Amino acid sequence: MTPVEEGRPRALLAGASRRWVRALPWAVAFVLCVVLLPTTIVVLTADYGLNGGVASALAVAQSAPLLLAVVRPLHAWYVVFAADVAGALALLGVDFEQRLLWPFPPMELVGYVALCLALGLRERRRTLVLVWLATAGANVGLGFAAPHGSGAKELLFTILGGVALLLGGVLRERYEVQRRLVEQETISEAERGRRTLLEERARIARELHDVVAHHMSVITVQADTAEYRLAALPPDVREEFTSIAATARESLGEMRRLLGVLRNEEAHGELAPQPGLAQIGQLVEATARTGGPVDFTPCDAEVPEAVGLSAYRIVQEALANVVRHAPGAATHVSLSVSRPADGQGGEQLAAGRGGERLTVLVVNDPPPEPPAGPLEVGGTGHGLVGMRERVRLVGGTLDAGPLPDGGFRVAAQLPLTEEDLT
Numbered sequence: 001m002t003p004v005e006e007g008r009p010r011a012l013l014a015g016a017s018r019r020w021v022r023a024l025p026w027a028v029a030f031v032l033c034v035v036l037l038p039t040t041i042v043v044l045t046a047d048y049g050l051n052g053g054v055a056s057a058l059a060v061a062q063s064a065p066l067l068l069a070v071v072r073p074l075h076a077w078y079v080v081f082a083a084d085v086a087g088a089l090a091l092l093g094v095d096f097e098q099r100l101l102w103p104f105p106p107m108e109l110v111g112y113v114a115l116c117l118a119l120g121l122r123e124r125r126r127t128l129v130l131v132w133l134a135t136a137g138a139n140v141g142l143g144f145a146a147p148h149g150s151g152a153k154e155l156l157f158t159i160l161g162g163v164a165l166l167l168g169g170v171l172r173e174r175y176e177v178q179r180r181l182v183e184q185e186t187i188s189e190a191e192r193g194r195r196t197l198l199e200e201r202a203r204i205a206r207e208l209h210d211v212v213a214h215h216m217s218v219i220t221v222q223a224d225t226a227e228y229r230l231a232a233l234p235p236d237v238r239e240e241f242t243s244i245a246a247t248a249r250e251s252l253g254e255m256r257r258l259l260g261v262l263r264n265e266e267a268h269g270e271l272a273p274q275p276g277l278a279q280i281g282q283l284v285e286a287t288a289r290t291g292g293p294v295d296f297t298p299c300d301a302e303v304p305e306a307v308g309l310s311a312y313r314i315v316q317e318a319l320a321n322v323v324r325h326a327p328g329a330a331t332h333v334s335l336s337v338s339r340p341a342d343g344q345g346g347e348q349l350a351a352g353r354g355g356e357r358l359t360v361l362v363v364n365d366p367p368p369e370p371p372a373g374p375l376e377v378g379g380t381g382h383g384l385v386g387m388r389e390r391v392r393l394v395g396g397t398l399d400a401g402p403l404p405d406g407g408f409r410v411a412a413q414l415p416l417t418e419e420d421l422t
Contacts, residue, residue: 009071012121025070025118032114037063040107044087048096048105058087062111073118077131080115081138084108084157088142103142104157112157113164120168128165135161213252220248240289247286276308277301277335280315284333287319292328292364294319299335303358307414310390311335311360314398317383318362318410326367326408334361337416355417357396366406387412 012025040059044050050058061083069076088103096102104112119131139158146154223245227238277299284296303311315333322331336359384400387410391398396414403409 011070012073012118026067028114029066029070032111033063033066036066036107036111040105043105043107044091047100048091049094050090054090058083058090062087062108066111066115069115069118073115073122074127077115077119080112081134084112085138085142092145092147098148101153101156102146102148103139103154109156109160113160116161116164117168120165120170121172122168125169128169132158132162132165212255216248216252216255220245220252223248243286243289274305274309275312276305277303277311280312280333280335283312283316283319287323287331290323290327292322292326292331294331294333297332297334297336299337299358301337301358301416303337303414303416306394307358307416310394310396310414311358311412313390314360314387314410314412315362317387321383321408322362322364326364328369329364329367329407331362331364335359336361355415357413358416360410360412360414362410363403364407 011022013021016022037059040062041052041055044055044058045052062080065076065079068079084104087105087108091102101109116131116135120128123131136158139155143154223241226241227233233241281296281298284294288294319331319333322329337356338359387400388398391412391414394414396412399409399411401409
């Protein structure tokens with residue numbers, strides 16, 4: 001029942017789900033046109049005594065537009081209304097019996113009522129009121145020229161037309177209300193699905209915390225008590241256990257902070273300070289203790305908090321990938337501040353940006369021996385995706401990929417000036 005879709009007029013009932021309902025307006029219009037066209041010619045010539053040529057022209061003008069009314073009922077109304085008024089004026093020139101209906105014969109009433117019903121299904125209230133006023137005005141105006149006097153039956157054109165307009169308008173508005181209700185229900189269902197998904201993710205995160213926290217707590221306790229439970233531990237082994245306990249506690253604390261955001265809907269952000277460039281050295285030391293040599297070139301420059309956090313996470317993920325996929329490989333980690341034109345590959349990575357950049361470079365050699373099997377199974381493969389997302393959020397660029405000798409390289413450039421941050 002909507003008037004247009006993407007600038008094109010739609011047929012009446014074109015949005016119906018059933019095919020026969022969509023075809024119904026065309027079938028009704030075709031039947032009315034086929035029936036009313038010859039009937040109008042016969043009635044106007046045989047009963048009213050109108051000239052055959054004039055009667056044929058009026059019959060075509062009053063019946064054929066009913067097919068147009070399926071798509072453009074208002075345009076069809078212009079033609080039919082003018083033809084009906086012209087027919088009434090033409091009948092003033094002939095002598096017909098008083099029993100015959102004037103100014104609009106019965107077949108014209110049938111076609112006009114069907115046309116008003118189509119108008120009611122398509123047009124807005126204001127248009128329907130104007131159409132009815134034009135109908136009533138023409139009917140009353142022609143009544144002053146009635147050849148046999150006017151009566152109540154001469155007002156059938158106005159009464160039946162108004163009823164059809166009202167009926168069509170009520171049906172259209174009822175359809176619009178139902179359509180809006182369906183749309184609202186669809187939106188509500190989508191919101192419920194989204195809320196259910198978020199609740200399920202939060203529940204999984206809580207369950208994951210309960211499982212992982214238990215195991216990490218056990219690791220912490222065992223590492224802290226190792227020097228008391230095991231006799232004659234060498235100093236380097238005791239230091240190793242102490243480092244394991246510290247790393248486990250730090251990871252457990254970070255996981256609990258992240259979980260707090262999920263559990264508290266009013267949380268506005270982390271209250272604990274986020275890691276930055278100063279903590280990257282701890283990552284390097286932890287990786288070196290796994291058995292692979294790590295060469296680290298630090299940078300003590302002052303950088304925005306978001307840039308420092310992104311650099312920390314990039315190095316963290318890159319070193320984790322080295323431990324997973326190239327255990328024992330020599331790794332080089334470097335942080336430096338430079339302008340895009342000064343750094344290697346700066347023009348490509350900087351993409352024409354100005355200002356200073358923090359360059360984060362993590363390069364590992366091939367592993368000394370191919371690993372017997374993967375250290376982890378069932379990985380998500382989202383590490384590089386997460387790096388690219390963090391770099392994108394601060395307006396930087398990332399270049400990551402394998403090297404010809406079998407190693408791997410991760411290079412990121414992060415803007416330091418406020419105007420370059422996005």
